[in-house]
Amino acid sequence: MDLMELIFFSLGTAVALYYGVRLLLFFRMFFPKLCFPLSKTFFTSMGEWAVVTGGSEGIGRAYAFALAERGMNVVIMSRTKATLDQVAKEIGETTGQKVKVIVTDFSDENVFSEIEEQLKDLNIGILVNNVGMLPSFIPCEFLEYKELDKTITKVINCNVKTTVKMCKMILPGMENRRKGMIVNVSSGIASIPFPLYTLYAASKVFVERFSQGLQAEYKDKGILIQAVAPFGVSTRMAGYQQTNAVTLSPEDFVNSSLQYLRAGGKTYGSICHIVLGWLLQSIPLKVLHADSVLQGLQDYVKKKTIQKDLVSASRMTNGKLF
Known part of the structure; x- marks a missing residue:
């Protein structure tokens, strides 16, 4: 194995170990009590x-x-x-x-x-x-x-x-x-x-x-x-x-x-x-910050707000304040 092969092999091993440890740490989160x-x-x-x-x-x-x-x-x-x-x-x-x-x-x-x-x-x-x-x-x-x-x-x-x-x-x-x-x-x-x-x-x-x-x-x-x-x-x-x-x-x-x-x-x-x-x-x-995604988020929250206000108004009308 020449020097370049050794460098790439060592680099690949280090990367594999790094992501292996990260994966292990991630899966620990599924078993918090343990x-x-x-x-x-x-x-x-x-x-x-x-x-x-x-x-x-x-x-x-x-x-x-x-x-x-x-x-x-x-x-x-x-x-x-x-x-x-x-x-x-x-x-x-x-x-x-x-x-x-x-x-x-x-x-x-x-x-x-x-x-x-x-x-x-x-x-x-x-x-x-x-x-x-x-x-x-x-x-x-x-x-x-x-x-x-x-x-x-x-x-x-x-x-x-x-x-x-x-x-x-x-x-x-x-x-x-x-x-x-x-x-x-x-x-x-x-x-x-x-x-x-x-x-x-x-x-x-x-x-x-x-x-x-x-x-x-x-x-x-x-x-x-x-x-x-x-x-x-x-x-x-x-x-x-x-x-x-x-x-x-x-x-x-x-x-x-x-x-x-x-x-x-x-x-x-x-x-x-x-x-x-x-x-x-x-x-x-670039995907998350796309105009269509952000506009969709804004429209979703506005819709949910209107629905919540309508439910609240309906409960007040029926004498069911919460």
């Missing part, structure tokens, strides 16, 4: 309290319930006191755990000193940075957002600044105790450059990179930090789409995602979303 086992005391061993931002509905509410069911007291935070109080009552009655409510609007500039004051005496073992907002429910180009300057500020405050400030607030206690878990909720659409959701997707890319960087910095200090990037989950942000094999209920998604806590710095949280992420990144961007 590959990423958690002890029965995993959650309570982190600390007494879990903090969940955006905890009054959707994914945040589901995380709060799931962590309480696993023995943790929970702090739930959002801007609607009546909804928070109702969720707190339901969690307390269902699980017997303590629930603390903090009313705050994360799209505002200066809310964190008050939050820190209310959290300072708690032994916080888990933080779920779930709160987030879309600049517009109907996908549109960047310059088409209403009140663009205000929208930019609110999205960055809610999706980016909140994640960083809450980590700054809670991470020191975890570092001192050398244990803790931080889950930062990203989005599946952050997997690629995503036109019509450009600002939202970019804010979630920040969440992922921030989480992965923090994990590298603090993994040797007993702290697990993970970005969770769901695709379809039936929440208000997604127009309460009907659940199916791809669009999961918040409860099903959260219970699935908790099985992947030891799966690394980023996970899609469920088998179907892992496959969706792989497919999305396998399709050439």
